[in-house]
Amino acid sequence: xxxxxxxxxxxxxxxxxxxxxxxxxxxxxxxxxxxxxxxxxxxxxxxxxxxxxxxxxxxxxxxxxxxxxxxxxxxxxxxxxxxxxxxxxxxxxxxxxxxxxxxxxxxxxxxxxxxxxxxxxxxxxxxxxxxxxxxxxxxxxxxxxxxxxxxxxxxxxxxxxxxxxxxxxxxxxxxxxxxxxxxxxxxxxxxxxxxxxxxxxxxxxxxxxxxxxxxxxxxxxxxxxxxxxxxxxxxxxxxxxxxxxxxxxxxxxxxxxxxxxxxxxxxxxxxxxxxxxxxxxxxxxxxxxxxxxxxxxxxxxxxxxxxxxx
Amino acid sequence: xxxxxxxxxxxxxxxxxxxxxxxxxxxxxxxxxxxxxxxxxxxxxxxxxxxxxxxxxxxxxxxxxxxxxxxxxxxxxxxxxxxxxxxxxxxxxxxxxxxxxxxxxxxxxxxxxxxxxxxxxxxxxxxxxxxxxxxxxxxxxxxxxxxxxxxxxxxxxxxxxxxxxxxxxxxxxxxxxxxxxxxxxxxxxxxxxxxxxxxxxxxxxxxxxxxxxxxxxxxxxxxxxxxxxxxxxxxxxxxxxxxxxxxxxxxxxxxxxxxxxxxxxxxxxxxxxxxxxxxxxxxxxxx
Ligand SMILES: Cc1cc2nc3c(=O)[nH]c(=O)nc-3n(C[C@H](O)[C@H](O)[C@H](O)COP(=O)(O)OP(=O)(O)OC[C@H]3O[C@@H](n4cnc5c(N)ncnc54)[C@H](O)[C@@H]3O)c2cc1C
Ligand SMILES: Cc1cc2nc3c(=O)[nH]c(=O)nc-3n(C[C@H](O)[C@H](O)[C@H](O)COP(=O)(O)O)c2cc1C
Ligand code: FES
Numbered sequence: 001x002x003x004x005x006x007x008x009x010x011x012x013x014x015x016x017x018x019x020x021x022x023x024x025x026x027x028x029x030x031x032x033x034x035x036x037x038x039x040x041x042x043x044x045x046x047x048x049x050x051x052x053x054x055x056x057x058x059x060x061x062x063x064x065x066x067x068x069x070x071x072x073x074x075x076x077x078x079x080x081x082x083x084x085x086x087x088x089x090x091x092x093x094x095x096x097x098x099x100x101x102x103x104x105x106x107x108x109x110x111x112x113x114x115x116x117x118x119x120x121x122x123x124x125x126x127x128x129x130x131x132x133x134x135x136x137x138x139x140x141x142x143x144x145x146x147x148x149x150x151x152x153x154x155x156x157x158x159x160x161x162x163x164x165x166x167x168x169x170x171x172x173x174x175x176x177x178x179x180x181x182x183x184x185x186x187x188x189x190x191x192x193x194x195x196x197x198x199x200x201x202x203x204x205x206x207x208x209x210x211x212x213x214x215x216x217x218x219x220x221x222x223x224x225x226x227x228x229x230x231x232x233x234x235x236x237x238x239x240x241x242x243x244x245x246x247x248x249x250x251x252x253x254x255x256x257x258x259x260x261x262x263x264x265x266x267x268x269x270x271x272x273x274x275x276x277x278x279x280x281x282x283x284x285x286x287x288x289x290x291x292x293x294x295x296x297x298x299x300x301x302x303x304x305x306x307x308x309x310x
Numbered sequence: 311x312x313x314x315x316x317x318x319x320x321x322x323x324x325x326x327x328x329x330x331x332x333x334x335x336x337x338x339x340x341x342x343x344x345x346x347x348x349x350x351x352x353x354x355x356x357x358x359x360x361x362x363x364x365x366x367x368x369x370x371x372x373x374x375x376x377x378x379x380x381x382x383x384x385x386x387x388x389x390x391x392x393x394x395x396x397x398x399x400x401x402x403x404x405x406x407x408x409x410x411x412x413x414x415x416x417x418x419x420x421x422x423x424x425x426x427x428x429x430x431x432x433x434x435x436x437x438x439x440x441x442x443x444x445x446x447x448x449x450x451x452x453x454x455x456x457x458x459x460x461x462x463x464x465x466x467x468x469x470x471x472x473x474x475x476x477x478x479x480x481x482x483x484x485x486x487x488x489x490x491x492x493x494x495x496x497x498x499x500x501x502x503x504x505x506x507x508x509x510x511x512x513x514x515x516x517x518x519x520x521x522x523x524x525x526x527x528x529x530x531x532x533x534x535x536x537x538x539x540x541x542x543x544x545x546x547x548x549x550x551x552x553x554x555x556x557x558x559x560x561x562x563x564x565x566x567x568x569x570x571x572x573x574x575x576x577x578x579x580x581x582x583x584x585x586x587x588x589x590x591x592x593x594x595x596x597x
Contacts, residue, residue, distance in 0.1 A: 029551075029552075030551065031550050032548070032549055032550040036546075036548045036549040036550040037548060037550055039311045039548075040311065040312065040313045040408065052552075058570035059569060059570065060569040060570070060572045060573065061552065061573055064542065064543070064554075064555050064573075065543055066543075066555065067543055067553035069362050069364055071361065072359055072363065074364070074545070076551070076553065078551070078552045078553065081552050081555075081570060082570060083568070084568070084569075087568070253358060275546070275550065276363075276364055276365075276546040276550070276551055277360060277363055277364060277365065278313075278351070278406070279408065279546070279548065280313065
């Protein structure tokens with residue numbers, strides 16, 4: 001007698017109007033524009049791919065050193081070096097169109113008008129499935145404005161972009177705020193279809209003997225396992241505060257990490273820094289998630305979203 | 311490019327903090343070009359979350375044939391947490407090693423004369439280059455100029471101890487081995503004695519930043535094409551993190567250059583660059 005084969009787990013998840021084949025995506029800025037990891041990772045096996053932040057014009061980025069390792073974490077101050085909108089459309093989109101997975105473009109800007117222009121241009125780009133507004137990059141400051149650090153700024157930029165695009169609109173929030181739920185509610189009110197959280201936490205690393213900061217930019221954004229507890233807390237707080245779907249990230253290294261995010265309310269997750277240590281990390285996370293569901297007898301992974309008993 | 315889990319063939323202590331790591335990988339052994347590198351998972355399999363978190367880049371020094379199969383060797387010096395862990399790898403251990411990565415040295419013209427100029431742990435990729443030249447269709451014409459701080463760094467010369475076509479010149483900062491001086495001084499003296507670099511001269515160099523600056527100056531002043539391999543801090547080795555940048559030459563004043571191209575990704579555009587394409591005075595204050 002043969003044991004009956006385990007029935008396949010339904011891994012699809014829905015983020016607003018968008019259905020993903022599974023909940024695992026690659027996080028912005030950690031997988032380039034697509035081709036970079038594709039030699040060692042089958043991107044079409046994932047639920048989605050988020051590009052490096054795209055601005056209206058190309059940006060130069062910060063001076064090196066741009067990276068510093070910390071215990072269980074990584075500080076980066078890349079400064080959003082990016083090819084800019086025109087070159088993105090001409091050189092990067094053809095590859096993304098053939099990717100076989102959902103393509104989310106991370107949008108950055110120095111002013112609200114810049115966000116709007118990039119978003120409007122992407123609205124007519126068939127290769128793009130959703131926009132992720134990065135209102136929260138800690139390495140860029142212009143005229144003292146950091147949109148993501150307050151509910152007013154975040155909702156202003158969200159509303160302006162909402163008016164310029166019909167694409168699903170996710171807003172990626174900064175964790176460097178006092179009350180994340182307040183920002184989440186403001187962004188929901190301004191018309192966002194989803195929330196991505198969290199971006200990196202502002203941090204610093206020091207070379208004691210030389211008494212100098214390690215990063216040329218002095219401070220940078222902390223990512224990796226060190227920030228997971230903060231990210232889980234914020235996902236949970238926002239899950240209870242808003243009705244729109246949440247995409248969770250921050251220190252996901254294993255399937256269990258990703259599942260914890262889902263139980264706290266994330267419909268999908270993004271894997272970032274882990275891909276540097278292991279370029280197949282996202283695929284391994286996905287495999288482990290399916291396996292866990294089978295082991296637990298869970299037929300649909302979407303059923304675990306927000307099931308935390310607290 | 312692949313990221314196989316490979317077996318450690320050996321990890322020999324060469325003394326002075328230097329080690330030679332042999333990894334079993336017939337494919338990479340065959341495919342790697344001189345100047346290319348691998349990203350080694352130094353904290354492999356120790357914990358769910360490794361410490362240090364990131365892999366470390368190392369040049370492929372040479373191919374090796376062993377009874378277990380073909381592989382390649384990496385020559386490294388212990389300088390910090392990652393290389394300390396690496397030094398504890400034992401025969402039979404397994405590590406992920408992603409590669410071959412990066413732009414290799416441009417093959418020399420058959421008629422030309424190559425000058426290989428290396429310093430410290432920048433010498434290993436030049437071994438790969440010399441091996442390739444030796445295997446070329448015509449008798450190779452090249453000379454090797456190597457510099458280290460002192461006799462204690464002699465393990466860096468691994469691969470250049472055996473006779474090489476045009477000879478190997480060794481310099482130490484303190485004169486404890488070979489003559490006192492630097493590799494670049496030796497190269498320049500050589501050219502000056504002959505009334506200038508020979509026709510078809512071409513320089514390949516890898517070593518500390520100070521050495522690369524000196525060799526680039528010497529070559530550019532004499533109209534000699536010069537390729538240098540730079541070492542920057544690398545997060546991924548794949549062009550994904552944008553952490554590994556080096557400044558493009560005249561980046562701020564070239565109207566044709568997009569701001570995006572002012573900082574070049576050393577892991578994909580390099581690590582080998584034409585010296586005239588990069589500005590070695592900008593960027594990380596690495597030794
Ligand atoms: C393309 C490439 C090829 C390389 N090939 C070799 C090789 O064949 N053999 C070899 O021994 N080393 C090589 N290196 C350097 C090697 O990667 C570093 O020595 C190693 O990453 C240090 O890791 P660690 O954890 O031991 O030291 P860490 O704790 O990370 O650093 C220790 C000290 O070394 C400095 N350092 C770290 N990385 C670099 C770097 N890339 N360049 C200069 N200084 C650095 C740090 O600032 C610090 O002061 C190469 C680097 C690159 C980019
Ligand atoms: C090197 C690097 C570059 C990043 N670039 C961007 C970016 O361009 N836009 C963005 O929204 N987030 C960016 N991020 C943040 C990540 O997308 C992610 O939110 C964060 O790193 C937390 O996830 P992780 O711990 O899995 O990396 C970057 C992170 C890193 C490490
Ligand atoms: S090392 Fe990550 S982009 Fe070069």
